[in-house]
Amino acid sequence: MQDNKQIMIAHVIFRLHVGGLENGLVNLINRLPENRFKHAIICIDTFTNFRQRIHSKNVQIFAINKVPGWDGGAIVRLFRLIRSLRPDIVHTRNLAALDALLPSLFAGVRRRIHGEHGRDVHDLDGTNLKFRMLRMLHRPLVNHYIALSRELEDYLSDKIGVHQSRISRIYNGVDTNIFHPSAGAGDRCAEMDQRFGGPKIIVGTVGRLDAVKDQANLVNAFQSLVCRQAGIREKVGLAIVGDGPMMNSIESHLNRSALKELTWLPGSRDDIPAILRSFDLFVLPSLAEGISNTALEAMASGLPVVATNVGGNSELVVEKVTGQLVRAADPHALCAAIATYVDDEYRRHAHGMAGRDRILRSFSIDRMVEQYRLVYEQE
Numbered sequence: 119m120q121d122n123k124q125i126m127i128a129h130v131i132f133r134l135h136v137g138g139l140e141n142g143l144v145n146l147i148n149r150l151p152e153n154r155f156k157h158a159i160i161c162i163d164t165f166t167n168f169r170q171r172i173h174s175k176n177v178q179i180f181a182i183n184k185v186p187g188w189d190g191g192a193i194v195r196l197f198r199l200i201r202s203l204r205p206d207i208v209h210t211r212n213l214a215a216l217d218a219l220l221p222s223l224f225a226g227v228r229r230r231i232h233g234e235h236g237r238d239v240h241d242l243d244g245t246n247l248k249f250r251m252l253r254m255l256h257r258p259l260v261n262h263y264i265a266l267s268r269e270l271e272d273y274l275s276d277k278i279g280v281h282q283s284r285i286s287r288i289y290n291g292v293d294t295n296i297f298h299p300s301a302g303a304g305d306r307c308a309e310m311d312q313r314f315g316g317p318k319i320i321v322g323t324v325g326r327l328d329a330v331k332d333q334a335n336l337v338n339a340f341q342s343l344v345c346r347q348a349g350i351r352e353k354v355g356l357a358i359v360g361d362g363p364m365m366n367s368i369e370s371h372l373n374r375s376a377l378k379e380l381t382w383l384p385g386s387r388d389d390i391p392a393i394l395r396s397f398d399l400f401v402l403p404s405l406a407e408g409i410s411n412t413a414l415e416a417m418a419s420g421l422p423v424v425a426t427n428v429g430g431n432s433e434l435v436v437e438k439v440t441g442q443l444v445r446a447a448d449p450h451a452l453c454a455a456i457a458t459y460v461d462d463e464y465r466r467h468a469h470g471m472a473g474r475d476r477i478l479r480s481f482s483i484d485r486m487v488e489q490y491r492l493v494y495e496q497e
């Protein structure tokens with residue numbers, strides 16, 4: 119594209135709310151140069167006050183309000199909106215946003231990019247035939263693909279039939295000035311420290327409370343830890359930070375397991391950097407992942423990470439260097455991994471600092487933004 123032309127990008131997502139995909143989009147928009155790029159966010163469903171995290175000026179946000187299943191009216195609304203916006207690029211993300219590709223073609227958008235950010239609970243291993251067929255049917259409409267992990271890149275190449283030349287792998291990045299190790303009580307979350315009533319080893323996770331994130335597995339693992347070690351109740355606390363459809367289920371689970379007094383379940387928060395600095399160990403118990411923003415943020419904060427060995431987690435966590443990988447949906451394996459860190463302060467510190475170093479070398483937000491810029495500026 120011409121160097122003096124401002125590039126208009128219409129980003130199409132399912133919903134603008136708290137989540138890793140959405141957080142990555144906001145970080146990207148906030149950091150791309152405003153004199154070079156302008157943006158619109160088109161939500162297939164709707165948006166929430168998460169939009170307030172966008173600091174870049176003149177970003178338009180639209181809700182299509184598509185009903186579940188086939189909605190011909192939504193397709194018409196997409197076409198009319200895209201035609202009126204006249205973007206240079208339409209960038210769709212994940213399966214639900216594929217609906218915007220054909221309207222974009224008919225609206226005359228020359229460049230159509232599609233990103234694969236991770237899996238959902240209905241297709242944990244990428245074998246869902248319906249979803250594969252939908253991606254294959256839309257493949258001719260996509261000029262270029264962005265995969266957030268090696269596993270997703272291989273899926274696009276091997277299962278969807280996308281030529282490697284049409285795929286860019288771009289890892290999420292993290293702002294290491296915002297996410298950094300604790301320098302003392304002043305940069306920690308005072309509310310969480312008060313909740314646990316004194317120095318404890320805090321095992322924590324941050325993320326959308328959704329079935330695919332499987333926080334229930336962490337609750338089960340923590341329960342096993344408390345039950346199997348004498349005196350452990352006085353040493354540890356569990357923090358599950360986030361909101362979502364599984365909130366009530368997780369609360370009930372904690373109540374049934376008699377862990378409520380050992381846990382903090384505050385819902386969605388705006389002080390995630392301070393919260394992470396109050397953790398001692400970060401756990402990612404997901405059934406599926408792309409490249410987890412919260413795991414990146416935890417590593418940048420100097421935390422060791424115990425994660426399930428799914429999706430892109432093995433591309434983040436270096437086994438026995440920055441953390442540990444365990445089988446998904448296996449609370450006994452997860453409990454054993456957590457226990458090795460609860461019992462070993464040196465291990466927590468060494469793996470946490472190694473994780474911070476890995477982020478500085480390979481997962482900076484500046485590197486991520488530069489890679490997206492290069493894709494967007496391609497002719």
